[in-house]
Amino acid sequence: MLAPRTVLLALTVACGALADTPAASDVPGYFLNMLMWNGEASERYHGSPLVPAVLAAASSTVAATACPAPFFPVMSQCFWTSTSYKLSWDDARSFCQQMGGDLAEPLYLTALMVHLQNHYPAGKEFHLGASDLEKEGNWTYLSGRPVDPRGWMAGEPNDPAHDQNCLNFCFQGCRASYPPLNDQYCHREKNFVCEFFVA
The missing domain is CATH 3.10.100.10 (Mannose-Binding Protein A, subunit A)
Structure with missing residues (x-):
C-alpha cells in the first residue's frame, strides 16, 4: 500500500498537469511546498485562498499539456x-x-x-x-x-x-x-x- 505522502504527491503533480488557470495551477504549488519544504520556504503559499483555487481546479476539464519529443x-x-x-x-x-x-x-x-x-x-x-x-x-x-x-x-x-x-x-x-x-x-x-x- 502506497504511503499517503506518495499518493498526495502523485495527485498534486497530476492536478498541475490539468490546471489551466492561475488559481487552479497554484494548488499543486501549494501542496508541493507543504510536502517538500517547511518554514519560511513555503510561507508564501500559506496565505493563499485555497478554497476558490481547489474549486477552480476541480472544475477544470482541459487535457494535460502535450509536449513534443524530446520535451x-x-x-x-x-x-x-x-x-x-x-x-x-x-x-x-x-x-x-x-x-x-x-x-x-x-x-x-x-x-x-x-x-x-x-x-x-x-x-x-x-x-x-x-x-x-x-x-x-x-x-x-x-x-x-x-x-x-x-x-x-x-x-x-x-x-x-x-x-x-x-x-x-x-x-x-x-x-x-x-x-x-x-x-x-x-x-x-x-x-x-x-x-x-x-x-
Whole structure:
C-alpha cells in the first residue's frame, strides 16, 4: 500500500498537469511546498485562498499539456534538460533555440526541482532564461517577466563586481537547496534547461 505522502504527491503533480488557470495551477504549488519544504520556504503559499483555487481546479476539464519529443511536461510547461554536457549561457540559449524553444522560464520552481531531483539526483547547476544584462540588478526572464525575488537563495543575488549576470538554478551542490536561484557568470559552462513554449 502506497504511503499517503506518495499518493498526495502523485495527485498534486497530476492536478498541475490539468490546471489551466492561475488559481487552479497554484494548488499543486501549494501542496508541493507543504510536502517538500517547511518554514519560511513555503510561507508564501500559506496565505493563499485555497478554497476558490481547489474549486477552480476541480472544475477544470482541459487535457494535460502535450509536449513534443524530446520535451517533457512539468505542470503546464514543457522542458528539456542537458545533463551530459555543459555550455555557456549564450551557447545554451542558442542550443535551445535550435530545438525550437529557448532557455527555460519556470513558473513553478519547486515542481521543476522535484523532477530534476528525481531524474538527476547528483548535484547539478542549470542555466535558466533570465539575466540582469540589460540593467544591473533588474532580473527578468527573456519574455520580460520579472524573476520572483522569493526564489533566490539566502544572500543572493550577490554581485559586487557586477559580472554575475545570468540566472542559475542549483540544488544539492550549492550552499542551500531551496530556494534554488543563484546569480552566476554567463561564460561559465553549466548544464541548462530548455523550454518549448506551448501555444
